[in-house]
Amino acid sequence: MTNKRPRLDIPKKPTERRAWIQYRLRLVGSNFRALGRKLGVSQQAVSYAAAGYPSLAIEQAIAEAIGVPHQELFPEHFDEAGGRIPLARTRQRKPTRAASQRNVESSEAA
Template sequence: MVDMQTKTLTPQIPEKPAERRAWIKFQLELRGTTFTGLAAELGVTLQAVSNTAFGRPNNRVEARLAQEIGVPQAALFSEHFDSNGQRIRALSARRRHVTPSTPTHNVEFPEAC
């Protein structure tokens, strides 16, 4: 017989984006809220909340979704965190940095500008 006080209830968070979005939506509805309600609370669009639930990185929305559901943000969006629980920077953010050796125009000869 399992002692109910020692048994930990850990939710099985789906890994597939579509399944996870449906799971998040269901969990929110169980708690009396919706994507629309969270969007209004955060001052973002419904699309921003929905895209985040599908796995598009948005730290503020991710944090609020995780808080509302009652799970750690790193557990809900594990693909955005490393094994130490640190957020993985988006690749696009790393590409924005232009080094001095990187050409700044789309021409081979600067005198053509």
């Protein structure tokens, strides 16, 4: 007799995984808001982390709350050896607007 954990089908798509995490939190009597209060962050920060935006502390708290190993819940944030991939390589950067695209042409007051 082996003590294998049952295999969980954790969704790979961020939006599906966020909904799955939300469901698992409800099963244990919690939600994003309660977890955020416990961590001292906003509900939105927990929701973003659940959707795959890198946040080590929040990811670990989510994984602990639902009883899933952190590396299994967010495999894209870890390399093959189990080490954490630096945030710069996992975070998707938003394009910045050039100075010429801003409403104000110069910093001088009219």
